[in-house]
Amino acid sequence: MTEQGRRLGVPPRELRRRALELALADAGVERGRVDGYIGTSSEAFDDVRYLGLAPHFAWTMQAGGATAIWSVLNAIGAILTGQATTVVCVYGAAPTAGVRRPDGRVGGYGGFRYGYPAMYGLIGAAGAHALHARRHMHRYGTTVEHLAAVAVAQRAHAAVRPGTLGYGAPLTPADHQASPLVVDPFRRLDCCRDTDGGVALVVTSTEQARDLPGRHVPILGLGTGHNLRNWWTGEVFDHHDDVATAKVTAFGQAGIDVGDVDVAALYDPFTISPIMQLEAYGFCAPGDGGPLHAAGQTGLGGLIPTNTGGGQLSGYYAAGFTAIVEGVLQMRGDGGATQVPGARIALVSGHGGNGGVQNTWSHATMLLGAA
Amino acid sequence: MSRPGPRDVVPDDLDAPFWDACLRAEFLVQRCGGCGRAFWPASSCPQHGAASMAWEPASGRGTVHTWTVYHHAYDRDLADEVPYVLAVIELAEGPFFHSDLVGCDPGDVRVGLPVEVVYDTVRPDVVVPRFRPRDAPGEPPTADEGKS
Ligand SMILES: [Zn+2]
Numbered sequence: 001m002t003e004q005g006r007r008l009g010v011p012p013r014e015l016r017r018r019a020l021e022l023a024l025a026d027a028g029v030e031r032g033r034v035d036g037y038i039g040t041s042s043e044a045f046d047d048v049r050y051l052g053l054a055p056h057f058a059w060t061m062q063a064g065g066a067t068a069i070w071s072v073l074n075a076i077g078a079i080l081t082g083q084a085t086t087v088v089c090v091y092g093a094a095p096t097a098g099v100r101r102p103d104g105r106v107g108g109y110g111g112f113r114y115g116y117p118a119m120y121g122l123i124g125a126a127g128a129h130a131l132h133a134r135r136h137m138h139r140y141g142t143t144v145e146h147l148a149a150v151a152v153a154q155r156a157h158a159a160v161r162p163g164t165l166g167y168g169a170p171l172t173p174a175d176h177q178a179s180p181l182v183v184d185p186f187r188r189l190d191c192c193r194d195t196d197g198g199v200a201l202v203v204t205s206t207e208q209a210r211d212l213p214g215r216h217v218p219i220l221g222l223g224t225g226h227n228l229r230n231w232w233t234g235e236v237f238d239h240h241d242d243v244a245t246a247k248v249t250a251f252g253q254a255g256i257d258v259g260d261v262d263v264a265a266l267y268d269p270f271t272i273s274p275i276m277q278l279e280a281y282g283f284c285a286p287g288d289g290g291p292l293h294a295a296g297q298t299g300l301g302g303l304i305p306t307n308t309g310g311g312q313l314s315g316y317y318a319a320g321f322t323a324i325v326e327g328v329l330q331m332r333g334d335g336g337a338t339q340v341p342g343a344r345i346a347l348v349s350g351h352g353g354n355g356g357v358q359n360t361w362s363h364a365t366m367l368l369g370a371a
Numbered sequence: 372m373s374r375p376g377p378r379d380v381v382p383d384d385l386d387a388p389f390w391d392a393c394l395r396a397e398f399l400v401q402r403c404g405g406c407g408r409a410f411w412p413a414s415s416c417p418q419h420g421a422a423s424m425a426w427e428p429a430s431g432r433g434t435v436h437t438w439t440v441y442h443h444a445y446d447r448d449l450a451d452e453v454p455y456v457l458a459v460i461e462l463a464e465g466p467f468f469h470s471d472l473v474g475c476d477p478g479d480v481r482v483g484l485p486v487e488v489v490y491d492t493v494r495p496d497v498v499v500p501r502f503r504p505r506d507a508p509g510e511p512p513t514a515d516e517g518k519s
Contacts, residue, residue, distance in 0.1 A: 111445055111446070113380070115380055115381055116377060116380060116381060116412065116469065117457075117469035118375065118380045119374065119375050119376070119377065119379075119380055119499060120457060120469055120470050120471040120501070121441055121446075121449055121452065121455055121457055121471055122457050122469055123445035123446055123449070124445045126443075127439055127441060127445075127457060130439035131437045131438070131439055131457075131459055132437075133439075134437045134438055134439055134482070135436070135437040135482075138437070138482040180442070180443075181440075181442040181443075182442060182443045183439050183440070183441050183442065183443060184439050184440035184441075184442065184454075184477075185439075232417050234461075234465070234467075236467075237436060237437045237459060237467075
């Protein structure tokens with residue numbers, strides 16, 4: 001992982017190059033050994049040249065915040081079908097310098113829009129998530145104090161994690177309530193901020209990993225779910241994605257259940273997201289995700305330490321790679337002041353826009369084991 | 372302020388019957404002849420595919436399923452509009468429909484609020500349906516109502 005932050009002034013493909021080289025060094029993999037490339041932006045083809053790679057394939061994927069885990073899943077598929085032995089999954093973006101969007105405009109991720117709802121002003125991910133948050137508040141009595149508890153809990157982790165946006169700057173619930181309303185019920189401190197940065201993952205087989213000097217982290221299970229399932233039943237806004245099938249697949253592969261998870265690294269563009277995911281994974285009953293945060297159960301020593309690096313809300317926004325990086329750090333025991341002692345299993349999640357008139361359809365689950 | 376029309380945001384004409392009907396102040400949904408379920412916008416039925424789908428008149432009424440209030444303008448064209456209410460309407464026939472709410476104070480919106488369509492002529496040849504609280508006073512909706 002490269003430096004993550006705002007206005008780094010580094011072009012995206014250079015961020016990807018730096019991320020790749022850091023990852024190869026970390027894994028102890030020679031550049032020439034890379035025979036598969038999965039890009040997570042639309043610019044992969046010139047990346048391959050710029051990064052000096054000679055892979056068997058290079059393809060790109062885009063499913064919003066689910067892309068990171070999907071890229072790992074696809075890397076494994078390529079390895080299992082004999083297409084490659086060593087696949088790199090590479091992310092690098094500089095949204096604070098302006099993202100060129102499909103409609104030709106330039107701006108941060110907040111300006112994304114899709115289809116007919118855009119005519120009415122549904123622009124940006126915050127509004128789409130606010131619709132889920134409102135539904136959750138209506139259905140379960142979740143409050144803005146619960147949302148504040150998420151922001152405060154994750155900032156407490158970032159405050160002691162160097163390199164994050166929230167480093168050295170803890171929050172109080174009053175700080176949260178004093179931040180301006182953006183898209184009701186979200187205030188500014190309910191939203192993550194665009195950051196620049198690069199992340200690269202090296203994916204290889206267990207046998208090859210054993211021969212490499214790097215400290216590899218085993219992948220125990222992967223799963224996917226798509227919220228279109230809930231569109232057809234009219235419950236799409238009660239879920240911001242579909243954890244159910246992703247969970248069953250990933251935990252089934254790993255042969256474990258939710259009670260075995262030591263640390264959760266959940267995709268968290270907005271404060272409602274960890275609340276809904278902790279419920280959907282079964283760490284608490286539906287509707288209890290807010291109270292769980294308010295009771296301090298998502299901090300160190302709590303029921304399920306969550307987003308121990310500050311997440312995207314207070315750490316940095318690397319489009320789903322944030323959660324994978326934190327899962328890897330925890331499984332290596334490199335979590336610093338927020339390392340979960342003796343953590344053996346990490347739950348990593350991602351979700352993202354992919355599929356139509358509503359945001360946040362795809363969900364991806366990855367379970368990691370200790371290095 | 373220039374509101375986009377449907378063809379500014381969706382690049383094909385698969386929903387043309389719906390948007391053409393709006394010019395006549397008619398609200399359509401698609402209904403599956405196989406199972407009777409209604410859909411919006413144009414869709415394949417998950418059980419019966421696209422072959423049995425037909426557009427048919429609908430009530431233009433529904434309730435607020437979920438909502439938000441935009442206090443931040445994510446587009447400079449919306450700078451004069453904030454705060455505005457963005458709602459998901461659960462149409463009486465079943466489908467969801469995203470719309471802003473007109474004639475509705477942001478403080479009055481709630482889940483379950485009954486709403487009805489009004490037709491907003493955004494350009495001479497483009498009429499966009501929007502929704503307002505059903506208990507709002509006034510005549511039945513016409514093609515010129517609902518402008519904010
Ligand atoms: Zn049908």
